[in-house]
Amino acid sequence: MLFNSLGFFLFLPLVVAVHAALPTGRRWAWLLVASYVFYASFEPAGALYLAFVTLVVYLCGWGIGRTERRTVRIALLAAGLVIVLGLLVVFKFYDFVASELERAGAAWLAGEAPFALPHLGVTAPVGFSFYAFSAASYLIDVYVGRLAPARHGGHLALYTAFFPKILAGPIERATTFLPQLGESLRAHPEQIVAGAQLIVWGLFKKVVIADNLAPLVDRAFSIAAYATPVDLLVAVYFFAFQIYCDFSGYTDIAIGVALLFGIQLMENFRRPYLSRSTAEFWGNRWHISLAHWFRDYLYFPLGGSRAGQVRRYANLMIVFVISGLWHAGLGYGVGWTFLVWGALNGFYQWVGLAVAPVRRWFAARSPQFAASTPMLVLQVLVTFHLIAVAWVFFRAASVGDAVLILQRIAGGLAQMPALLPRYPFTPEHYLGFGLIAFLVFVEVLDERRSIWKRLAAWPVALRWAAYYAVIFALLFLGRWQAREFIYMQF
Amino acid sequence: MRSILRTALAFAAIGVVLYAAAYYASERLLYRTGDTNPFFKIETAEFEAYDWVILGASHAMPLDFADFNAHMERETGLKIHNLASPGTGPLYNRFVFEHFLRDHRTAGLVYVLDSFAFTSPTWNEERFADAKLLARAPFSLEIAWRMARYSMEEGVDPRAVLDYLTGFSKINNRDRFKSDIWEGEAQFERVHRPSAAATAKRIDYLFPQDAPDQAALARYLGEFAALLDLARRQGVEVAVIKMPVPPRFYEKLPGEAAFDRRLLALPAMRQALFRDFSLAMDEREFYFDTDHLNRTGLTQFFDRYLKAILVGSETAVP
Numbered sequence: 066m067l068f069n070s071l072g073f074f075l076f077l078p079l080v081v082a083v084h085a086a087l088p089t090g091r092r093w094a095w096l097l098v099a100s101y102v103f104y105a106s107f108e109p110a111g112a113l114y115l116a117f118v119t120l121v122v123y124l125c126g127w128g129i130g131r132t133e134r135r136t137v138r139i140a141l142l143a144a145g146l147v148i149v150l151g152l153l154v155v156f157k158f159y160d161f162v163a164s165e166l167e168r169a170g171a172a173w174l175a176g177e178a179p180f181a182l183p184h185l186g187v188t189a190p191v192g193f194s195f196y197a198f199s200a201a202s203y204l205i206d207v208y209v210g211r212l213a214p215a216r217h218g219g220h221l222a223l224y225t226a227f228f229p230k231i232l233a234g235p236i237e238r239a240t241t242f243l244p245q246l247g248e249s250l251r252a253h254p255e256q257i258v259a260g261a262q263l264i265v266w267g268l269f270k271k272v273v274i275a276d277n278l279a280p281l282v283d284r285a286f287s288i289a290a291y292a293t294p295v296d297l298l299v300a301v302y303f304f305a306f307q308i309y310c311d312f313s314g315y316t317d318i319a320i321g322v323a324l325l326f327g328i329q330l331m332e333n334f335r336r337p338y339l340s341r342s343t344a345e346f347w348g349n350r351w352h353i354s355l356a357h358w359f360r361d362y363l364y365f366p367l368g369g370s371r372a373g374q375v376r377r378y379a380n381l382m383i384v385f386v387i388s389g390l391w392h393a394g395l396g397y398g399v400g401w402t403f404l405v406w407g408a409l410n411g412f413y414q415w416v417g418l419a420v421a422p423v424r425r426w427f428a429a430r431s432p433q434f435a436a437s438t439p440m441l442v443l444q445v446l447v448t449f450h451l452i453a454v455a456w457v458f459f460r461a462a463s464v465g466d467a468v469l470i471l472q473r474i475a476g477g478l479a480q481m482p483a484l485l486p487r488y489p490f491t492p493e494h495y496l497g498f499g500l501i502a503f504l505v506f507v508e509v510l511d512e513r514r515s516i517w518k519r520l521a522a523w524p525v526a527l528r529w530a531a532y533y534a535v536i537f538a539l540l541f542l543g544r545w546q547a548r549e550f551i552y553m554q555f
Numbered sequence: 556m557r558s559i560l561r562t563a564l565a566f567a568a569i570g571v572v573l574y575a576a577a578y579y580a581s582e583r584l585l586y587r588t589g590d591t592n593p594f595f596k597i598e599t600a601e602f603e604a605y606d607w608v609i610l611g612a613s614h615a616m617p618l619d620f621a622d623f624n625a626h627m628e629r630e631t632g633l634k635i636h637n638l639a640s641p642g643t644g645p646l647y648n649r650f651v652f653e654h655f656l657r658d659h660r661t662a663g664l665v666y667v668l669d670s671f672a673f674t675s676p677t678w679n680e681e682r683f684a685d686a687k688l689l690a691r692a693p694f695s696l697e698i699a700w701r702m703a704r705y706s707m708e709e710g711v712d713p714r715a716v717l718d719y720l721t722g723f724s725k726i727n728n729r730d731r732f733k734s735d736i737w738e739g740e741a742q743f744e745r746v747h748r749p750s751a752a753a754t755a756k757r758i759d760y761l762f763p764q765d766a767p768d769q770a771a772l773a774r775y776l777g778e779f780a781a782l783l784d785l786a787r788r789q790g791v792e793v794a795v796i797k798m799p800v801p802p803r804f805y806e807k808l809p810g811e812a813a814f815d816r817r818l819l820a821l822p823a824m825r826q827a828l829f830r831d832f833s834l835a836m837d838e839r840e841f842y843f844d845t846d847h848l849n850r851t852g853l854t855q856f857f858d859r860y861l862k863a864i865l866v867g868s869e870t871a872v873p
Binding site: 071254257258529532533536537540541542543544545546 | 558559566569570573574577686714717723726727729
């Protein structure tokens with residue numbers, strides 16, 4: 066029951082209607098039932114994993130709250146994290162590592178595999194990467210005293226299972242989610258309007274933009290060795306917007322759906338391609354809930370930026386490499402590409418840190434020029450291209466393919482002015498470019514002043530015309546063959 | 556809350572009106588760009604009565620590529636209506652034939668038979684939900700009602716019925732301004748260069764299961780028998796043929812001999828003329844791809860075999 070499927074369009078109004086009709090005290094229970102039904106619609110056995118993870122964190126959290134003995138508390142925390150995150154690691158990497166070891170053994174003995182390791186041959190339930198992190202954050206928050214252990218097991222179960230966020234986040238914190246369940250869970254009219262707006266806009270980003278770019282991206286990346294430099298260049302640009310619209314579209318829908326139940330989920334994207342540095346991109350604009358998770362539960366405990374320069378650099382690289390590994394399995398299999406992708410983004414942070422004094426010196430010497438529009442645009446463009454280069458490793462089938470793609474584009478750059486006019490652009494290309502231009506236009510407006518506030522200030526006729534335009538774009542241009550969201554495929 | 560409900564209702568009402576306008580425009584556009592879809596062909600049929608109707612999957616479609624149907628009509632002096640559509644099995648074809656018989660008549664039915672179409676719901680129930688087919692099918696309450704019945708009795712996905720009723724695939728049709736011509740028609744004049752890899756890929760596509768699904772085979776043979784019975788009840792003469800395919804393609808067809816035995820064991824087949832031309836034409840220059848006849852091949856096939864069947868001669872045995 067994907068967000069872009071007919072099943073979900075029938076499921077959601079039913080859940081909202083029953084939710085609204087129920088007395089306040091029963092609403093959480095209804096949402097829990099609906100969440101398990103939604104989740105089981107992908108794979109019934111997945112609901113068992115979900116229940117198991119919930120039970121583990123409930124019991125460990127309860128135990129941590131019951132005792133003052135440090136060793137017991139640490140043991141319970143470790144047990145909970147090892148079970149939840151250990152399962153995640155096993156699901157993601159066991160088969161991959163086993164295959165790599167077998168291959169390394171075979172290469173060492175020039176062809177003959179010296180051993181055959183057992184393979185699990187299973188994939189984790191959808192969304193496991195996300196709810197495992199939510200569960201882990203709950204345990205850590207209870208351990209450090211940021212949060213009292215949940216007394217209400219049902220509320221905790223809803224926290225891990227809440228259907229709008231379970232497949233691909235946001236990776237919500239229990240500190241903000243659980244208190245909302247103690248309230249009426251009634252959506253105000255403003256929340257309903259905002260929720261509907263976000264659902265439609267999220268669908269537009271997913272079904273119209275991301276899914277119209279996807280075929281062109283898939284084609285070029287699948288024949289990297291035979292595609293022309295223009296094919297590859299276009300595919301790299303298109304993929305940057307495909308993955309953004311796919312993932313942020315999902316998040317918009319998730320936040321919008323949650324609002325229909327009076328629940329506010331955290332913001333996960335803030336116009337990331339308008340970032341002026343890769344640090345800004347990863348810190349405050351792209352997949353914010355994951356970035357903050359790594360910041361709070363990994364970077365800070367490692368010492369963050371307060372443990373000396375060398376440790377700071379090392380900590381950054383550790384965080385980005387682990388973040389890269391976390392992304393393995395999201396849409397494009399498990400491979401070394403994600404390690405390289407994480408390390409490359411870590412390297413960007415190193416360079417950003419190293420040149421920070423120069424930027425500060427420059428900003429102090431020429432504040433007007435440093436803050437000028439051309440400079441701003443230049444920073445945004447440089448950041449976007451650095452991120453786009455990194456995405457090649459995320460999307461390519463192998464590190465070799467990614468390097469080949471970048472080499473072929475780099476090799477063809479000098480001839481681009483001659484190649485581009487002769488390239489047989491199709492109507493699909495023009496549609497893709499048009500949609501990207503529209504998205505950038507909207508995001509630039511949104512960056513200056515919220516697009517929703519702008520819309521609210523418009524006359525009703527104009528506002529409704531805008532709504533109908535987006536809705537009918539979904540009908541006329543959307544690809545509705547229920548293509549999965551990239552980030553929910555693990 | 557009451558005010559927001561009123562606003563929502565007004566918004567939805569305007570939306571419905573706009574949707575209806577989009578639906579109407581899509582339906583009109585369909586009549587300008589329609590061509591291959593069997594329901595479009597039935598809706599826009601020139602005559603009420605035909606001498607022959609042709610049903611089947613893609614192997615039957617070249618018989619209506621370019622001017623070939625007109626050529627056959629000229630050569631035989633008969634009225635022929637080709638209602639084949641790609642990847643469709645006996646269930647889908649029975650549906651088409653039932654719809655055709657509602658307002659039209661035919662003296663004969665040529666069913667171009669492919670074993671793959673009897674092996675999986677992919678080529679039967681699931682074809683009803685194919686957006687490409689739905690996008691080109693004109694609206695008719697009779698089709699909607701029949702689809703609803705097939706949904707209840709034959710396992711067609713109710714979402715296909717909903718799609719047809721709401722016209723969603725028509726409004727959402729990405730090729731709305733393009734003529735509804737099957738991609739194979741553009742290659743009709745070409746000569747295929749044989750490729751083992753292409754043949755293997757094509758066989759994998761047609762037979763996605765590793766082993767033939769015996770339950771599915773039994774079910775779709777039953778559907779085919781129902782189609783033959785329907786023709787018999789209507790007094791329609793039936794010719795079941797298997798079109799020529801290259802030997803390298805035929806060799807790869809899984810369980811073809813066993814399929815033929817089960818087909819011929821059907822009591823309903825006793826009333827029908829059956830001709831297997833699978834290995835009748837092995838020249839490479841007769842095919843435009845791995846298994847479809849090009850113009851040269853089809854002309855030869857028509858002259859050597861099909862014409863005799865259509866005009867009722869008994870010299871049709873290859």
